[in-house]
Amino acid sequence: MSPRGATGEAAEEIRELVPDVETLAQRLAGVDYLVDEGLATTMFLALRLPQPLLLEGEAGVGKTEAAKALAMILDTPLIRLQCYEGIDAAEALYEWNYPRQLLSIRLADAKHAELGESELFGPDYLIRRPLMTALEHPGPRPAVLLIDEIDRADDDFEAFLLQLLGEASVTIPEIGTIRATHPPIIVLTSNRTRDLHDAVKRRCLYQWIDYPNRQREVDIVRRRVKGASETLAVQVADAISRMRESDIQKPPGVAEAIDWLAALSLLGVERLDADAVERTLGSVLKYSEDQEVIRAAGLEQLVGSSD
Amino acid sequence: MTERTVSDDGVFRLETIHLDLPAVVAALSQRLRMEGVPVTPERSAHFAEALTLTNPITRRRLYWTARAVFVSGPAHAKAFDLVFFSVFGQQLDDEKFEPDEIQTISAPEDERPKSKHKTTDGKSEQSEAGSMSMSPAGEEDGDDDADEDGEEVEIPVAMASEEERLGTKSFDALEPHELSQLYRLMTRLELSTPLRRTRRKKKGRHGEHVDMRRTLRSSLRTGGDPIKLARRHRRIKPRRLVMLCDISGSMEPYARAYLQFLMCAAGAGPDAEAFVFATRLTRLTRALAGRNPERAIQRAAAAAPDWSSGTRIGDALKTFNDIHGRRGMARGAVVVILSDGWERGDPAVVGREMERLARLAHRIVWVNPRVSADEFSPQAGGMLAALPHCDALVSGHTLKALGEVADAIAVESWDRKQSPMMNYKPPAELADDEEEAWGSATPVAGSSFAMPSGSSPSRGNTTPGWASD
Numbered sequence: 032m033s034p035r036g037a038t039g040e041a042a043e044e045i046r047e048l049v050p051d052v053e054t055l056a057q058r059l060a061g062v063d064y065l066v067d068e069g070l071a072t073t074m075f076l077a078l079r080l081p082q083p084l085l086l087e088g089e090a091g092v093g094k095t096e097a098a099k100a101l102a103m104i105l106d107t108p109l110i111r112l113q114c115y116e117g118i119d120a121a122e123a124l125y126e127w128n129y130p131r132q133l134l135s136i137r138l139a140d141a142k143h144a145e146l147g148e149s150e151l152f153g154p155d156y157l158i159r160r161p162l163m164t165a166l167e168h169p170g171p172r173p174a175v176l177l178i179d180e181i182d183r184a185d186d187d188f189e190a191f192l193l194q195l196l197g198e199a200s201v202t203i204p205e206i207g208t209i210r211a212t213h214p215p216i217i218v219l220t221s222n223r224t225r226d227l228h229d230a231v232k233r234r235c236l237y238q239w240i241d242y243p244n245r246q247r248e249v250d251i252v253r254r255r256v257k258g259a260s261e262t263l264a265v266q267v268a269d270a271i272s273r274m275r276e277s278d279i280q281k282p283p284g285v286a287e288a289i290d291w292l293a294a295l296s297l298l299g300v301e302r303l304d305a306d307a308v309e310r311t312l313g314s315v316l317k318y319s320e321d322q323e324v325i326r327a328a329g330l331e332q333l334v335g336s337s338d
Numbered sequence: 339m340t341e342r343t344v345s346d347d348g349v350f351r352l353e354t355i356h357l358d359l360p361a362v363v364a365a366l367s368q369r370l371r372m373e374g375v376p377v378t379p380e381r382s383a384h385f386a387e388a389l390t391l392t393n394p395i396t397r398r399r400l401y402w403t404a405r406a407v408f409v410s411g412p413a414h415a416k417a418f419d420l421v422f423f424s425v426f427g428q429q430l431d432d433e434k435f436e437p438d439e440i441q442t443i444s445a446p447e448d449e450r451p452k453s454k455h456k457t458t459d460g461k462s463e464q465s466e467a468g469s470m471s472m473s474p475a476g477e478e479d480g481d482d483d484a485d486e487d488g489e490e491v492e493i494p495v496a497m498a499s500e501e502e503r504l505g506t507k508s509f510d511a512l513e514p515h516e517l518s519q520l521y522r523l524m525t526r527l528e529l530s531t532p533l534r535r536t537r538r539k540k541k542g543r544h545g546e547h548v549d550m551r552r553t554l555r556s557s558l559r560t561g562g563d564p565i566k567l568a569r570r571h572r573r574i575k576p577r578r579l580v581m582l583c584d585i586s587g588s589m590e591p592y593a594r595a596y597l598q599f600l601m602c603a604a605g606a607g608p609d610a611e612a613f614v615f616a617t618r619l620t621r622l623t624r625a626l627a628g629r630n631p632e633r634a635i636q637r638a639a640a641a642a643p644d645w646s647s648g649t650r651i652g653d654a655l656k657t658f659n660d661i662h663g664r665r666g667m668a669r670g671a672v673v674v675i676l677s678d679g680w681e682r683g684d685p686a687v688v689g690r691e692m693e694r695l696a697r698l699a700h701r702i703v704w705v706n707p708r709v710s711a712d713e714f715s716p717q718a719g720g721m722l723a724a725l726p727h728c729d730a731l732v733s734g735h736t737l738k739a740l741g742e743v744a745d746a747i748a749v750e751s752w753d754r755k756q757s758p759m760m761n762y763k764p765p766a767e768l769a770d771d772e773e774e775a776w777g778s779a780t781p782v783a784g785s786s787f788a789m790p791s792g793s794s795p796s797r798g799n800t801t802p803g804w805a806s807d
Binding site: 068 | 376378380381384387388391392393398399402403405406407409410411412414445539550551554557564623624659661662664665666667694
């Protein structure tokens with residue numbers, strides 16, 4: 032019934048792959064992406080309704096990873112569009128291959144052949160940017176389209192996305208409307224630097240991703256850093272959660288926890304102590320003010336045994 | 339009716355939901371709509387579809403299914419939780435969702451003498467409306483009264499002399515009906531921030547980039563020879579305007595007028611943001627959107643629960659920096675702070691956070707109505723701490739003075755090094771000439787606006803506000 036649903040076999044395949052929320056959560060865990068029930072349910076709906084998924088949350092909680100994990104379990108390409116200010120259709124959707132067009136005009140001229148505008152602005156001369164690539168993905172399963180940090184683009188671009196989000200199609204003036212044969216699974220992420228337009232939100236499922244609880248964080252970092260000891264992972268998770276509670280400008284996310292654990296195990300650290308923290312603090316805290324705050328509070332206290 | 343069947347106990351879940359699907363969807367949708375969560379028929383349909391997909395056998399699953407479909411931002415999560423748990427019973431133990439729209443800062447009681455007037459009760463009523471921000475207000479008595487103010491008081495056709503009089507009347511001496519007139523006059527203020535170059539390009543004859551698409555199209559007519567190059571240039575666009583307004587007790591006489599000013603600013607363009615703070619920081623951009631100033635200000639009053647309480651400027655700025663500024667809202671923006679600089683917390687925090695903000699923002703304009711007032715006193719430690727990081731300090735206590743605020747916002751480029759305030763040292767001894775010291779610290783011409791003799795504000799007794807008299 033949904034206008035942008037995957038058709039026939041593809042939908043059937045996805046249904047078999049993720050018959051229910053639990054299976055999806057297990058499959059995501061299989062590719063080392065651990066989710067809570069809220070995120071699992073939302074991702075399940077995004078796959079099965081299907082509807083674009085808008086993810087918000089602090090930096091480094093795994094918004095982008097969610098899209099990667101979806102692509103992995105579906106075994107389809109992840110097509111990523113990083114948004115930035117001033118991004119427009121030529122950079123997101125398509126551009127014409129001007130050198131080739133010029134060459135063709137010359138060639139036609141030399142051969143005294145006719146070259147109409149409709150040929151010149153046909154699919155042969157089209158350079159496909161991420162959105163177009165995602166729409167034209169041949170299948171068999173839909174591609175995962177990640178539109179990253181949509182809040183960095185301006186509102187004109189949001190308006191431009193509406194047709195894609197709502198109907199999985201785009202209109203190119205020279206060619207006409209291109210409709211996806213296998214509508215992509217769309218994941219949008221936002222850091223909330225500005226409010227997105229209601230029209231965008233209306234077309235999306237929404238999920239706020241929070242920091243994981245301690246146990247899940249330990250599980251996540253251990254899965255991501257192979258060979259790290261559990262003791263170290265637990266100590267890192269504890270220290271990170273203490274940092275998040277203290278008064279710092281940029282609380283470390285899960286990504287920083289993973290980086291930190293990776294740095295520590297690379298240095299052969301077995302147990303986290305004040306000295307090890309001092310040497311590796313730069314992989315967790317990226318503001319000198321924040322490092323000062325943590326040092327002032329005492330590194331010993333940071334690594335103290337948990338209660 | 340659905341609610342009652344459902345809130346019984348565990349037995350219902352497997353049966354009721356399956357049997358009564360349309361009723362559940364309809365009831366939930368309707369109640370959500372009543373609480374201000376935007377529910378469209380499309381969303382309700384999605385919800386029905388989602389229910390058949392997730393097959394919610396537990397309340398948790400049902401909760402997450404409904405939430406994924408209906409909630410599209412932290413602002414709605416609270417209203418959603420309220421409705422969901424009233425329809426389907428108890429709260430999930432581990433599920434707490436803190437909207438980041440309102441951040442609490444613990445603040446001590448305000449020790450300053452508050453101006454006494456009748457509106458105090460009305461206000462506490464409104465503050466109870468609290469964080470259920472966008473819900474259509476109007477049930478409370480206070481609100482109705484405010485409404486009448488706006489709609490029943492006859493607004494005399496403002497003649498030139500009347501406008502002139504209003505233009506120089508201090509905001510804290512305004513009668514309620516004058517505020518409505520003031521709003522009309524305020525909308526004439528042109529608030530435009532300095533321009534900046536964007537990455538987006540548009541057509542232009544002398545642009546710095548060649549527009550290949552248009553060049554090629556026109557070359558078709560000349561046999562493929564690009565005789566004329568079409569060009570594009572970078573589009574220029576006004577900077578974002580961020581307004582932070584102090585609504586603590588000491589700013590009360592000015593709050594209503596400034597809120598109208600905020601509304602004009604928010605209506606100035608898509609890239610304007612409005613916040614108010616006293617003990618918390620509340621984002622009002624949404625609440626102030628719309629055409630009707632009375633309604634917008636009611637919404638704003640309901641959204642900010644901390645009217646006329648104590649001030650923690652430093653903490654409010656910190657919250658702003660942490661939640662909004664650092665993520666990009668303040669980057670390259672013109673930030674306007676409307677406050678008297680009375681800080682109950684540690685002025686050092688104000689200094690530190692202003693420094694952070696100054697690193698992000700393009701310009702910071704501080705509007706302090708006391709700069710020109712008789713009883714202005716530089717004891718405001720927060721103001722002293724903030725001063726080195728401000729690009730302009732203006733009074734903005736009258737409509738005319740607000741024109742200077744608009745000027746200060748619009749200044750194309752401002753060299754901080756040249757600002758007289760950068761070199762300003764607070765007087766070692768707070769002597770009689772303190773007012774002059776402040777006056778000289780104002781870079782915008784005439785900003786220490788002199789009160790015309792005779793219309794000196796009589797603070798406290800004719801406070802405009804939400805008064806229902």
